[in-house]
Amino acid sequence: MNNRREISDYIFIIIGIVFLVYFALANGLFIIFLPFYVLFSLIFERKGIDGAFRRVVYIYGHFALATCWPYIRYRVTGKETHPDHGPVVYVINHPSAADAYFTAKYALCHTVMFVRGWPFKIPIYGSIMRRSGYVNIEEQSLSDFIQNRGREIVKKQVSMLFFPEGHRSRDGRLHRFRSGAFFISCSFNIPVIPVCIKGTEKFLSKIKPGFRPSMVDIHLLPPVLPERFSGENRAYDMKQAVHGQIKEFLGE
């Protein structure tokens, strides 16, 4: 039995290596055309240089997932309750490193992600993230963000996306949430969209090696409005409520 499991692990490691080479080549092709996408977006969308890069990231998300089909398939539900313009705050559970690729499938194009410092060090990705206005949570405090950059982001009607667990889940379960997203929602009076993602942990697991075929289910829960909560602990109460909703949907 163990022997059979090891053999299947080796097969998925080989598939993983082939997949990585193929994905790197596909990315290379995308990067060749990157300046054209930026220029096109600058001319026709007029959302500034950061907006042009956000459009590129959005297109890239669709492109990256298209290159993985049918090895990775996905289904998005619950979009009918989603507002058609920003700003909103997305909060999403984080079972796998692959989760970020799926944002283009449910989030508005002009969305900035809140991430730790290390992804900014990834060649090309980091530079594009910085140019798109992504926020390095290790570089500034929440209060500074709310008083300065946050105002600009909201004024531009750009949405924000958080993985409130702070890192991907090591055991596939939903862990505690940090409060940052909810403080921002309450400070700017903008809705939180809870997003539940299942299946990415099968594709890129922390436990099993290699890449495995998977079906990813993404479900958007109805917006949670900060007006529903009152008092000085409203951000905390909102966090608990949203955590409970996502946990319930995930069946934990």
Next chain:
Amino acid sequence: MESSHNNVEEKVKIVLVDEFELDEAELSPDATLYDDLGLDSLDSVDLVVALEKAFNFKISREKDEETIRAIRTINDIYDFINAKQADI
């Protein structure tokens, strides 16, 4: 008096385990919240709310600000809660 202190310690540990998913074995009185337990400044805001709910009293963000800021270890939390309870 001794049992009330034990009760405080138990409740604080429950808050830290439930709210921050910390391992109870790590919760020695000298453990520092930021360096040893990995909490951050935002967590301290959540900690205040969780303590309020667990002990059913109000912690004033203005009046108690200095004391809250000075909390570094779990022992400091015990002292803070005991002092608050003595005030009531």
